[in-house]
Amino acid sequence: MTDTDIEAQVTEWRAYMLRRKAISEADVDELEDHLRERVGDLTAAGLKPDEAFLIAVKRMGRMDELSREFAREHSDRLWKQLVLDPDRDAAADAERRRGLLVMIVCAALGVVAIKAPALFGLGFDDSGDFYARNMGLLVLAPLAVYFAWRRRLGTGSIAAVAVLFAVGAVANNAYPLDADSQSVVLSAIHLPLMLWFVVGIAYAGGEWRSGRRRMDFIRFSGEWFIYLVLIGLGGGVLTGFTAGVFGAIGVDAEVFVSEWLVPCGLAAAVVVAAWLVEAKQSVIENMAPVLTRVFTPLFAVTLVAVLVAIGVTTNAIDVERDMLILFDLLLAVVLGLVLYSISARDAEAKPGVFDWMQLALVVSALLIDVLVLVAILGRITEWGFTPNKSAALGENLVLFANLAWTAWLYVSIIRRRKRFAQLEDWQTNYMPVYAAWAAVVVLLFPPLFSFA
Structure with missing residues (x-):
């Protein structure tokens, strides 16, 4: 094995290490130094370069063991990932703040989208048919905007995402469907699924043909769903406390809860959950x-x-x-x-x-x-x-x-x-x-x- 081959092996090993999100790039740099030292020592002892590399990697321990060791030594990272870390450099800190601002803006867009129909007499309580058919459209469009903004999506990809959302919106609302028709229920179920894959185009930064980016979106989908459930559980507790506290002082909060807290909270949570997944890029295991x-x-x-x-x-x-x-x-x-x-x-x-x-x-x-x-x-x-x-x-x-x-x-x-x-x-x-x-x-x- 030549020096070029050794470098290729080290590069592959480094890429594998970086997939384990708890280990930062600086940590990998340190581990790479140790690996090169071990390879050098073993080569000096008379081993062939390829043998030295394999033995050095094996002696450094299994990947999961390394991850657990780093987790114990750097456990504070698991919490710092969800807030702005003051130890980051200025560029990383600015990017973090930018991501937070984008999230807030898009969450606000979600709230506006869910409440805008009320301006045309479509209240959340008395227009159940409209919201059943369009809920996926209203809450996923701001999420697509979030990823288009975060990924700096190209003009062509933005146009494709916008057209697909528009086609879904027009078809879902232009068809003359009765409120009790089977097609209304099917559209209410399948439109969010269709639009979720459209969100995936924005998430992938337009690289939807890439198998790696599709797998990234699959990982994101699972993480997003878990965070959304956790936010929903917390929101349920908040809703219960709100109704109980106002009821204790003789104020009926039912209208506020049903018309504002629940729908607006849901619309914002869709974007907030995505931001949380993006923010915790360095947790050991998804x-x-x-x-x-x-x-x-x-x-x-x-x-x-x-x-x-x-x-x-x-x-x-x-x-x-x-x-x-x-x-x-x-x-x-x-x-x-x-x-x-x-x-x-x-x-x-x-x-x-x-x-x-x-x-x-x-x-x-x-x-x-x-x-x-x-x-x-x-x-x-x-x-x-x-x-x-x-x-x-x-x-x-x-x-x-x-x-x-x-x-x-x-x-x-x-x-x-x-x-x-x-x-x-x-x-x-x-x-x-x-x-x-x-x-x-x-x-x-x-x-x-x-x-x-």
Whole structure:
């Protein structure tokens, strides 16, 4: 191995270290110095450069052990990441403040967006149909603006994001849909999903074709959801205290809570949660992959129990709309667990027990999806196509294709016939399929089913 080869190996090792967000670039510089010293000592002792490099890396300890060591020595970082750190240099501090200002402006835009319809007589309490159809549009547009601003999105990408939001808004409001039509419910569910992928274009800085940037967006989505839930729990406590305290002095706060606190808080929280994910770039482990380790075995046991119960009772799966939504959410959670385990896994690590557990989870979900598809096809054969059943059929077929190929890839990986990177590529390359299906339901289903 030549000096050039050694430098390439050190560069690759350094890039791997920097992926572990708790270790700063300065820390990696220090570790790199130690690594080079060890390589030099071992080479001087008579080892070949490639042997010296491998031994030096091994002696420096496993990556997780290094992360834990740095976490213990620098635990204050876990808190400093969420506030402006006075020890940062002036440029970093200015960028941090700029990010905070952008967040505040976009959160305010969210509040304006959610309250602006009230100027036209569409109050939050008495216009439930309007908000059900447009909530995703109103709260996600400011988030897209946030990332377009933060990523300094190019003119072409800004235009693409704006056009996609405009198409969703026009189609969702121009179609003559009755308040009790199936298409209204389907649009209310699928428009936010479609627009979330549009937000992903802004998040990726226009590099949506990059598999790496798509995986970054997947990681962001999990972290964002966790923060949004935590903010929501805190907001629920605040709402309860507000109503109770004002009630204690004889003031009815119901209008304030329902018309201002809840809708405005939700609109702002969507952007604030994104800012928190961006602000904590240096935490050791992303929370979503950590929670994946906890919930993967629990969901696997649950799905197996469901399959056993179906086999014992011989009861068919209920294909009413609420049940279909529940099963689709369950399958989506399974795919989320797979995605976040992929995002945290070392692609070069050997297959282990957790990979077998992931395979069991995916196979169980695949079997349940097959049972759901059989039930849906049975109802369609008996009663014909409706918007709800057609959407459910399409969604479960999309999920089936992903789960089936994922299961096959896991088997191949465990048998050492394929690389783990191929599973990651499959998941990131499949993301546009979900976006396309959501767009089909929002844009094509209403006229296809005569706006029923």
